[in-house]
Amino acid sequence: MKQENKFWLFAIACTLFTTTIVVSLAVLFRRQLDPHQHQILIEIFKTQFWYFFSTGVFLSAAFGFTLDWFFRFYIIPLNQLIDETRVMNTVNPVHRIKIDGSREVKTLAELINSLGDQCEAAKHNLDQTIESAKAKTEAEKNILATIMAELTQGALICDTVGRILLYNREAQRVLNKVQQPIEEDRLEDEKGTETDGFIGLYRSVYSLIDIELVQHALKDIQRKMNEKKESVSSHFVLVTRERRRLRVETLPILDEDKCFAGFVLLFTDITHELEQADQLDSYLKKMAKSLRSRIAAIRSVVDLMIQFPEMESREKEDFLGIIASETEILSRLLDTKLNRTNHYAKSSWPLSPILATDFVLTLKSESIAISNMLVEVAYCDSRCMILVDHYSLVLALQFVLECLKKEWGVTCNRIRLTAPGNLVQMDFIWQGAPVTIETLRQWNERSIILPKSEYPLSLKELLAHHNAEIWPHTEDPSGNENCLRLFIPRVNSKREKEDVRKVAVLPKSRPDFYDFDLFNQAGQTPEIEARLLGALTYTIFDTETTGLDPRSGDEIISIGAIRVVNGRLLHTETIHQLVDPNRLIPPESYKFHGITDKMVKGKPTIEKTLSFFHRFAKNTVLVAHNAAFDMRMLQMKEKKTGIRFINPVLDTMHLSAVLHPSHQDHDLDAICQRFGVRITKRHDALGDAIVTGEVFLKMIPLLNNKGIFTLKEALVASQRTYYAKKKY
Amino acid sequence: MVKKILIVDDEPSITVPLTFLMEQNHFKVMVVHTGEDALNAIDHFQPDLVLLDVMLPTIDGFQVCQNLKSNPKCTTTKVIFLSAMTRDIDLAKGNTLGADAYITKPFSNADVVKQIIDLLF
Numbered sequence: 001m002k003q004e005n006k007f008w009l010f011a012i013a014c015t016l017f018t019t020t021i022v023v024s025l026a027v028l029f030r031r032q033l034d035p036h037q038h039q040i041l042i043e044i045f046k047t048q049f050w051y052f053f054s055t056g057v058f059l060s061a062a063f064g065f066t067l068d069w070f071f072r073f074y075i076i077p078l079n080q081l082i083d084e085t086r087v088m089n090t091v092n093p094v095h096r097i098k099i100d101g102s103r104e105v106k107t108l109a110e111l112i113n114s115l116g117d118q119c120e121a122a123k124h125n126l127d128q129t130i131e132s133a134k135a136k137t138e139a140e141k142n143i144l145a146t147i148m149a150e151l152t153q154g155a156l157i158c159d160t161v162g163r164i165l166l167y168n169r170e171a172q173r174v175l176n177k178v179q180q181p182i183e184e185d186r187l188e189d190e191k192g193t194e195t196d197g198f199i200g201l202y203r204s205v206y207s208l209i210d211i212e213l214v215q216h217a218l219k220d221i222q223r224k225m226n227e228k229k230e231s232v233s234s235h236f237v238l239v240t241r242e243r244r245r246l247r248v249e250t251l252p253i254l255d256e257d258k259c260f261a262g263f264v265l266l267f268t269d270i271t272h273e274l275e276q277a278d279q280l281d282s283y284l285k286k287m288a289k290s291l292r293s294r295i296a297a298i299r300s301v302v303d304l305m306i307q308f309p310e311m312e313s314r315e316k317e318d319f320l321g322i323i324a325s326e327t328e329i330l331s332r333l334l335d336t337k338l339n340r341t342n343h344y345a346k347s348s349w350p351l352s353p354i355l356a357t358d359f360v361l362t363l364k365s366e367s368i369a370i371s372n373m374l375v376e377v378a379y380c381d382s383r384c385m386i387l388v389d390h391y392s393l394v395l396a397l398q399f400v401l402e403c404l405k406k407e408w409g410v411t412c413n414r415i416r417l418t419a420p421g422n423l424v425q426m427d428f429i430w431q432g433a434p435v436t437i438e439t440l441r442q443w444n445e446r447s448i449i450l451p452k453s454e455y456p457l458s459l460k461e462l463l464a465h466h467n468a469e470i471w472p473h474t475e476d477p478s479g480n481e482n483c484l485r486l487f488i489p490r491v492n493s494k495r496e497k498e499d500v501r502k503v504a505v506l507p508k509s510r511p512d513f514y515d516f517d518l519f520n521q522a523g524q525t526p527e528i529e530a531r532l533l534g535a536l537t538y539t540i541f542d543t544e545t546t547g548l549d550p551r552s553g554d555e556i557i558s559i560g561a562i563r564v565v566n567g568r569l570l571h572t573e574t575i576h577q578l579v580d581p582n583r584l585i586p587p588e589s590y591k592f593h594g595i596t597d598k599m600v601k602g603k604p605t606i607e608k609t610l611s612f613f614h615r616f617a618k619n620t621v622l623v624a625h626n627a628a629f630d631m632r633m634l635q636m637k638e639k640k641t642g643i644r645f646i647n648p649v650l651d652t653m654h655l656s657a658v659l660h661p662s663h664q665d666h667d668l669d670a671i672c673q674r675f676g677v678r679i680t681k682r683h684d685a686l687g688d689a690i691v692t693g694e695v696f697l698k699m700i701p702l703l704n705n706k707g708i709f710t711l712k713e714a715l716v717a718s719q720r721t722y723y724a725k726k727k728y
Numbered sequence: 729m730v731k732k733i734l735i736v737d738d739e740p741s742i743t744v745p746l747t748f749l750m751e752q753n754h755f756k757v758m759v760v761h762t763g764e765d766a767l768n769a770i771d772h773f774q775p776d777l778v779l780l781d782v783m784l785p786t787i788d789g790f791q792v793c794q795n796l797k798s799n800p801k802c803t804t805t806k807v808i809f810l811s812a813m814t815r816d817i818d819l820a821k822g823n824t825l826g827a828d829a830y831i832t833k834p835f836s837n838a839d840v841v842k843q844i845i846d847l848l849f
Binding site (some may be wrong): 068072201285288289290292293294296298299300303306307308315318319322325326422423425434436437440467468469471472473474479485487489692 | 739741742744745746748749752763769783788790791794797798810812814816820821822825826832833834835836837838
């Protein structure tokens with residue numbers, strides 16, 4: 001309630017009370033008088049009316065002034081005293097009370113200040129002791145953090161539901177680059193790819209990596225653990241949208257009860273190695289082909305000349321000409337190509353050995369389309385092994401079956417497995433027309449896209465990594481039964497042992513670096529409003545605009561945002577973007593934000609920036625100072641961009657009013673001063689967002705003191721405050 | 729009756745000596761250098777046997793073979809691949825398409841002649 005209202009309520013209550021007493025006394029007094037005395041009293045009252053009247057007026061005035069004085073010098077200062085003492089007691093111990101009021105209140109304030117000083121001194125001593133004890137731990141922690149940061153492999157640690165608890169720089173580099181300022185082309189590039197996510201604490205890893213891939217790896221690990229295998233890691237290849245190939249090793253993290261507590265993903269970029277291997281391979285193939293053709297010609301000619309020594313001279317000349325030109329070409333080949341041969345790396349697309357029969361059976365169980373197919377294992381050693389990247393090869397075959405069905409109009413009804421010689425053949429058989437080589441070649445060039453998942457490599461590239469090919473074959477002489485045959489090399493025995501990765505078990509006491517305690521954090525609760533303020537993920541943001549009236553065409557020219565996860569501001573996960581407003585920036589707004597027309601020229605438009613910001617803020621609570629204004633700005637663009645911000649919103653201005661109702665001033669500067677937050681760059685979108693974030697984090701414990709714990713409670717309290725009624 | 733042989737290869741250094749070899753062995757020879765020409769020649773020349781290179785511009789040897797084997801007029805026509813592609817998979821691909829033999833380059837003249845005689849007589 002506002003101070004003024006309180007005052008009037010108080011004044012009316014006092015007046016009513018006093019009037020009641022006076023009136024009751026008067027009534028009692030009148031009852032004691034006989035009619036004669038009563039007559040005399042009225043007489044006296046009539047003659048002395050002005051005396052009585054002025055006495056009444058003076059008394060009321062004196063009463064009113066006293067009341068006001070009492071309120072101003074006792075009630076208000078005491079309320080402020082409570083608020084400020086609470087600030088000292090919680091978020092800002094160095095805050096000192098400076099209030100105007102009665103002598104007693106001032107003395108009380110001084111006493112509280114001196115208590116604060118003593119407390120501060122005591123705390124300082126304590127802090128120093130703790131600090132020195134912590135320094136040792138810190139050093140050890142830093143070593144670990146440095147090792148993580150400098151790992152040449154990218155590392156992601158996730159909890160059971162796939163939230164990222166820790167990542168290192170290399171993981172960020174290979175997966176994305178969130179915190180760099182967004183460039184025009186990058187925005188362009190990411191437009192319309194809603195599924196493409198960010199790497200960040202507490203964000204879902206499944207926005208970066210197809211959930212199927214990870215699930216497959218986890219299943220593989222579970223199987224290995226069940227079989228009590230020595231190595232429990234699982235590998236897969238992740239192809240990014242930029243067609244980078246990452247070899248991903250998945251390792252489980254187990255808690256003390258040996259239950260899944262999360263998993264580690266280690267990324268190695270093998271694009272370069274694979275490219276080199278491919279180059280070498282194609283070079284070798286080309287080389288072999290040229291050599292063979294040339295030698296074939298020479299050999300054939302020489303044979304003929306030996307066999308028919310008496311051939312005509314013209315023919316002999318032709319033949320000698322061929323030998324000469326072919327040997328010439330051969331020497332040139334050797335001179336140029338062979339000298340350029342480098343030592344290329346061996347292909348390192350990780351393939352795992354599997355029994356061919358097992359592969360067919362899992363393929364069958366994982367593809368609904370062929371689940372009722374007949375599998376026929378003919379002339380095949382049951383121990384016959386092949387090397388596969390299970391996930392991608394299954395996808396490739398599902399893709400082929402899909403193509404057959406949709407484009408060739410045939411449905412396979414039988415799989416046959418044979419293994420003549422060094423190749424394993426998997427035949428997918430149907431009754432109907434044979435597929436032409438040309439059609440097959442077209443399918444080969446396409447990226448593997450299925451209704452549910454896709455893989456950014458072409459069928460041909462993927463098969464090439466397996467040294468496999470798909471080829472048409474006609475079954476019977478009538479030509480009615482046809483099949484596509486997958487050729488894949490067979491491996492005879494078990495290859496050299498895989499690198500052994502033993503299972504990691506977490507110790508009983510959790511290591512105290514980063515956010516491992518997130519393993520047991522709330523967040524499983526579906527209702528976001530019911531979640532505790534300290535457990536939510538926030539995007540704190542601020543906008544700079546050309547003016548203060550969005551309805552008359554003022555536009556956003558800068559957006560700054562920072563993420564808060566688990567009560568920490570993440571300075572590596574920010575947005576700081578200038579926006580081209582497509583209008584002139586009025587000079588009177590320039591003096592606030594210092595942004596000129598020249599600075600925003602050629603920057604991304606609001607549509608692109610909002611699309612980026614929308615994805616950045618997905619699944620978080622938005623926080624801003626005077627959020628009503630910023631939200632209105634975003635809302636104005638809703639129709640044009642189709643981007644709607646449905647995130648819950650908290651406003652630090654409302655929250656300040658909730659916390660300190662007796663203070664009139666709730667602008668960001670005043671709050672910062674109250675909370676002891678240092679302002680570095682005021683009226684800079686990111687600077688303000690960071691300051692707002694710091695203020696917000698200090699507010700959470702104060703809100704808790706007031707019995708406000710959940711998001712819902714904070715929203716309800718905000719709504720009640722006076723400022724919430726202000727509309728933009 | 730003289731048997732007819734169609735030689736399909738885009739490199740004259742292969743076709744010239746092969747033609748000579750076939751003529752010396754009393755075969756009637758026709759030479760073409762592309763897949764399209766090969767398909768035409770199969771229709772008009774009606775060869776008893778085709779010596780087929782795999783790597784040809786536009787329509788390759790595999791396609792020619794698939795086409796030939798599905799042509800009802802050519803049920804008795806034999807196909808021998810002559811190819812510089814020598815992986816197991818390449819041989820398997822040829823055989824899968826119904827080729828009668830797959831000879832890898834470089835080859836010996838005697839082997840080629842022997843294969844042809846085995847297939848035709």
